[in-house]
Amino acid sequence: LYxxxxxxPAFAELYNINNPVALGNPDLKxxxxxxxxxxxxxxxxxxxxxxxxLFKYEMKDIIRFAPDPAPATSKxxxxxxxxxxxxLEWEMRWNVTRSVDIKANYAWQDSIDETGEHVANAPRQQLxxxxxxxxxxxxxxxxxxxxxxxxxxxxxxxxxxIADYTVVNLALRRKDVMDGFDIGLIVHNALDAxxxxxxxxxxxxxxxxxxxxxxxxxxxxxxx
Numbered sequence: 001l002y003x004x005x006x007x008x009p010a011f012a013e014l015y016n017i018n019n020p021v022a023l024g025n026p027d028l029k030x031x032x033x034x035x036x037x038x039x040x041x042x043x044x045x046x047x048x049x050x051x052x053x054l055f056k057y058e059m060k061d062i063i064r065f066a067p068d069p070a071p072a073t074s075k076x077x078x079x080x081x082x083x084x085x086x087x088l089e090w091e092m093r094w095n096v097t098r099s100v101d102i103k104a105n106y107a108w109q110d111s112i113d114e115t116g117e118h119v120a121n122a123p124r125q126q127l128x129x130x131x132x133x134x135x136x137x138x139x140x141x142x143x144x145x146x147x148x149x150x151x152x153x154x155x156x157x158x159x160x161x162i163a164d165y166t167v168v169n170l171a172l173r174r175k176d177v178m179d180g181f182d183i184g185l186i187v188h189n190a191l192d193a194x195x196x197x198x199x200x201x202x203x204x205x206x207x208x209x210x211x212x213x214x215x216x217x218x219x220x221x222x223x224x
Contacts, residue, residue: 001037006030013063013077022065023076031079033059047095052088059083083119085111104129117155121162121198124150142171154201162208165195173219184219188212 009028016024037055044050062081068074087109094102107126111119118124127147134140146169151162168191173184189195192214199205 056086082114099134120154144169157201182221
């Protein structure tokens with residue numbers, strides 16, 4: 001597969017004039033991305049499907065706010081960013097038995113910007129797995145595991161490396177408690193992992209952005 005897409009400049013990127021920090025530029029061009037993908041789909045049995053996608057992309061004219069010449073302290077939107085990347089995505093769906101289903105996927109990517117550095121904050125690896133077990137009539141247990149790995153800081157950001165994390169979600173559901181009513185108990189981040197998303201360089205929010213810890217709630221659904 002081959003594709004080309006664009007992102008038109010936002011209104012603020014074009015026309016900001018009173019913002020003391022980020023100024024617009026009416027001469028901006030759209031960002032452009034070209035993508036190339038090779039996809040494989042393999043089904044060794046009716047109960048098992050696997051897919052592998054290999055991809056490569058090139059972005060150009062990325063819009064970024066760049067510092068204006070001294071003594072100005074503002075930044076102006078300019079088409080000056082570039083990014084090249086390649087990677088793969090693998091996924092599997094397996095109906096182990098009539099009551100047990102497993103899904104899993106893995107993604108790896110290596111992306112470089114115009115400075116030759118790895119693209120900041122984006123995970124280079126991500127692994128996800130999900131299992132469903134219908135252990136009794138109308139009863140279902142669901143478990144999800146999401147592992148995010150290998151995020152790097154932006155060039156010049158001297159903070160410690162961004163920590164990897166693993167999140168486990170659990171759910172117990174009962175269908176048809178009454179006519180049309182389903183009920184569920186859901187626990188997000190069951191192991192109470194310390195999940196943090198990277199804050200922008202240079203790190204005014206030094207310890208990054210904390211995500212919610214363990215949480216539980218009851219879900220009620222009604223279908224007419």
